[in-house]
Amino acid sequence: MKKVILYAVFFSLIILSCKKQEVDLPIFSYSLLKHDVKNFKLHINEKKSTIYYEYLHQKDTIKKILLKYNSDKDILISDLDTFHFNKKVYNSKSLKFKFYQRKENTSHNRFLVFNENYGLLANLAYGADCLFLKDSISITDKELLFKELFLQLNKIKY
Secondary structure, rough: HHHHHHHHHHHHHHHHHHHOOOEEEEEEEEEEOOOOOEEEEEEEEEEEOOEEEEEEEOOOOOEEEEEEEEEEOOEEEEEEEEEEEEEEEOOOOOEEEEEEOOOOOOOOOOEEEOOOOEEEEEEEEEEOOOEOOOOOOHHHHHHHHHHHHHHHHHOOOO
């Protein structure tokens, strides 16, 4: 009887631990306006239908970006803002990224380019454009990627 209870507890722990996945990845952040590179650590924590993305600055622990992705509703939550999928996508060589924006239109729109498996690719906002990449790239490649994202964002469908 003790073995049955022990096996039941053991399998329960395995099942519960399999539902939560945690990952830590190095991230390189590039700004459109500056040529310096900022180093972040991306911590991904998955719980049920919500995935938590925490971008921690390597040198300044106060600087961090927190995102929650709700896969059931297909929304991103950042601080006090909720971002909704706006039907625009960017196709990289291997992944499809979605553009998210706030529902209310303001004079300074902010777009998040996001993939559930990758995390945040870009923050496109007036004066605060940033890329978040898992690999380092050249200045020319950075500018080309920003150009591709802006062209895709402003693409008009007929």
